[in-house]
Amino acid sequence: MAAPSLRRLIPGRRLDASFNWPAEAIDNLDSSFHVQEYLQQLIRQDHTNINTLIEIPDSVDRQVWQYEHLRQVCIELNQLVVALECECTQANCPEMKADGWLYLCAAHPTTQSCPAIDYIIHTLDGATILLNNSKYFPSRQVNTFQSALWISIPEPSLKHFQAIARRLYRVFAHAYFHHRETYDLFENETCLYGRFLLLSKTFNLVPTELISIPSDANLDHDENEQADDDDLDEHSLDDTQSQVTAIED
Template structure:
């Protein structure tokens, strides 16, 4: 530092090894403008989530000065991060023995994370899907910066969101108690946030979303629609949904 520079009072935002959870992130919330790192949108979003994750309207609302597409990108990265906690919660119950196939809402999903699509146990499907989404979102070829998203990469948002939805759907349909504890009792409101994000940016076709908002009655309505090259058959024990990618 030269003599002419005036030292700026900045909060040191660091998590040191050994910090206890209750002592972590104990720094004041800063405005987006005050966050000067290259990852400021992510940091800002994480601040909002830590402040009150149940205020999903506030979390999804586009902050001033942030690019719409970057906002979706950061949200999807964050949902992938937090879904890891759902995987941990599911692991004791969602085993290869209990759930030998990835099913949800009467559909069987084939895993696209292999040279040829194949059936995976649900927990493997979930992990492969999260790995695939994370790898794609971190691929500098498609997402080279955190301040803009190239137009051709936008299509990936929908395919990622559609697959992430299935993770929620499997948990909701087959492990309801774990899902409820994760979503409501632990107050993650992660599905509520994901659903709002998906609606706002039309990431998942509304007819594919069947998990009700919390408090809504479980709807038994079914819709049949061919979409994106996959076929959907009515709810039945052997209905099949095939991935095309």
């Protein structure tokens, strides 16, 4: 077997001159984080081919694949935050709204209304901290200098995937309904929502009834609608405001 190529990022090198090592099969990646590296390699190869990105590699556990995708979405959503920062201000968006819903931020001792940009940042930070918490996701933290560290994710931790995905969905929805031009530019460049939506549908992360962004004709994956009555736990409805419904989550 050929020796694996050297995969190093050189300080000071331009982005377009980086990552220029040959693609490797996942089983050839000798790294503690080989699943993440493999996913990022697929994204660099063709980020528009979302069907290929979501397809679970043979040697990877189904839950681990979801986990690495969610981590990656958090990483890439930070680019959307940067794009939104100039227009999604406390003055323009004093509350986190999307499609007639008001979302309360769960990143505080008691849930509270945060300006949209703060809600987004708090949500991304919270999701990232949770996904990196060795109490819930222990295997990834173990460094044994061997690949194939991941075996599985503890069953009780799986419920966090849906909670995280629901909150991440709102970030896309706020951008879509309140900052459409920025959303379109970001989505055209990254296809991140398309990837996230297919991930959600494939692994039942976001219930269909919470999908508020209209199906887009230029998404190249199948948009089969599926009834999914699971996971309605976050509905804490307050209809005191016309049009706007508060969700504590």
